[in-house]
Amino acid sequence: MQALEMMFFRRVSSKTLRPLQRSRLFGSNSGYDFSKAIQELNKEMESVFGEPPKSSLAGSIDNQSMAHDSESAPTHVTQSISSSGLTHTDSRGEAQMVDISPKEITKRVAIASCKVILGQKVFDLVSANQVEKGDVLGVAKIAGICGAKQTSNLIPLCHNINLSHVALNLTLSPQDLCVEIESEAASNGKTGVEMEALTAVTIAGLTVYDMCKAASKDILITDIRLESKSGGKSGDWSRKK
Template structure:
């Protein structure tokens, strides 16, 4: 509030003005120059209220306000001998004063936003972590026993030349859920394409022999035996398929057994799809394996 008395003396209280500047400064930014302005205003308020004496009588109130504003700006730009923050002769540590003021402000208004410098440092750290991630993942994969991944994280075909030749056997299975309509047609051998189970059986055997062509990193194996068994299950309205593959060699035949039941299931679907699109191939899984370094394995029921 501004008061002009008869003698031309103008007096103003700057507490509200300073507080408004502090709020605006906090909203706009939290960088160092803004804190310096706040420190100047606070220091002035601590010293008391400003007073200006207008030597010319009859000065209008608006002109007095303008004079007070210019006086404040000019005083702010000058070093304040009585300010504990900016005094050049007091020997007070300027940077320490700013740090103390920042701490006081942070205790009231919270932590300042992350600066662009610290953000760039964080981004550099993140980039370094991402660059080192593939190496760490590769080391983890190698230690877990995934032999188809080399030290650089690239796919490879495993060298099996040091392995011993042993008898290898694997059994796999799957189900093809037909639904009532298709199940009845297959059971009565009335599908337009012919004998569903017979064709699927032959397809499964052929599929087992083509495993190395279908699965990129599989070795070419001399199979000594492939057998498929397809059974109609009236309770689940499905075809249960089971395959067995065997070989005397340096690597297992699990993939050959799994490929056999998968191709057989796809063949059942192909021969029955004209009657229904709801056919479902499910539960493709390895049931057991024997031979090789890892020994025998049997799925728990």
């Protein structure tokens, strides 16, 4: 590489960069001489390094346009997403708490479920009520009810609603060596109770884990899902349909 550079500078200095007379540099035809010198220099550079990559003002404009488009893309994306039904984001893509004041008061009910897979050892302990911390199913049931009532404190954009009913059922399943948990939440209000039902089963499942973790770390909380909901503008929905 150094030899190539030396050859380039020798050729440029001997042909192109020769001293220009003061009269030629500042005379009436100096613009022509300077332009010719640049052309000769470009030819010498091409002979040594090859042709330069093509560039143009149009390319520069295209690049600027692309950069502008990339900067503005998130706004367009978030606007289209918001218009498609994500009510917790505004037209700029920022998080917002939904204004439910125009909505009608209706009876809202939601049912959710999950499973806590215990394994044979822990399942036998829970079935015999021999877990060191005590009654696993009873404590998890109370925890789930408390969790449902704390949903708006746990999920930032949930409304603080008045629950009229929360119930949990925890059933041992010998076939899957698990605890099946189902919750039902109800309210007479302007927004649904799906999150309250889902929070109830999640907190109940975590409580089962906490009660049994000393006996095994392989416990798995799985299949947290909404089973059905009723009330509100969207009407009734069921996973079983």
